[in-house]
Amino acid sequence: MELIEGIYTRRSIRQYTGQPVLREQLLEIIKAGMWAPSGMNNQPWRFVIVQGDEVKSDLAKQTKYNFIIERAAVCIAVFVDRSAMYNDVKDHQAMGACIQNMLLAAHGLGLGAVWLGEILKNADGVRTLLGLPKEMELMAVVSLGHPVSKNHSSTRKDISEVLLKEL
Ligand SMILES: Cc1cc2nc3c(=O)[nH]c(=O)nc-3n(C[C@H](O)[C@H](O)[C@H](O)COP(=O)(O)O)c2cc1C
Numbered sequence: 326m327e328l329i330e331g332i333y334t335r336r337s338i339r340q341y342t343g344q345p346v347l348r349e350q351l352l353e354i355i356k357a358g359m360w361a362p363s364g365m366n367n368q369p370w371r372f373v374i375v376q377g378d379e380v381k382s383d384l385a386k387q388t389k390y391n392f393i394i395e396r397a398a399v400c401i402a403v404f405v406d407r408s409a410m411y412n413d414v415k416d417h418q419a420m421g422a423c424i425q426n427m428l429l430a431a432h433g434l435g436l437g438a439v440w441l442g443e444i445l446k447n448a449d450g451v452r453t454l455l456g457l458p459k460e461m462e463l464m465a466v467v468s469l470g471h472p473v474s475k476n477h478s479s480t481r482k483d484i485s486e487v488l489l490k491e492l
Pocket residue numbers: 335336337338339390439440441442443444478479480
């Protein structure tokens with residue numbers, strides 16, 4: 326898939342078939358996240374693969390989007406390691422780039438994914454559930470699976486609304 330085509334055709338996918346996601350695919354998605362740029366190349370991202378039925382169900386309880394996590398074949402919880410950070414804004418920007426790379430990689434592999442942010446309201450609960458130390462700050466949960474349908478539409482503002490000036 327062409328990179329530009331991938332950027333435009335990626336959609337948030339919230340319904341998945343029961344088909345499992347291969348471990349190699351999961352590692353590829355994580356690797357794509359790791360190849361995002363980061364300030365001073367500090368690579369502050371950390372990941373937890375959540376696949377077991379029981380832990381996935383406990384994770385689902387931390388968000389009102391529980392049904393998405395329940396339906397997912399697997400989730401990847403993405404954390405920033407606060408002890409690896411050097412600048413709040415820049416490290417959080419790097420984390421956004423990492424998560425977007427993961428979504429694009431999933432799309433490129435023919436999988437469906439969605440960035441779950443609402444769960445951040447229970448960031449501490451998720452961290453405790455996954456047995457992680459305080460330095461790990463939850464950035465998102467990426468929910469993954471084989472898409473039930475690939476015909477999802479989305480909208481964006483017209484470029485004239487966001488392009489402020491051409492000087
Ligand atoms: C920071 C962030 C948080 C998000 N949180 C959620 C969420 O909690 N639940 C959800 O279903 N989608 C979530 N999304 C996905 C957005 O709803 C989605 O990207 C947006 O509606 C555009 O749709 P598209 O990705 O299909 O183009 C989130 C996206 C971002 C970037």
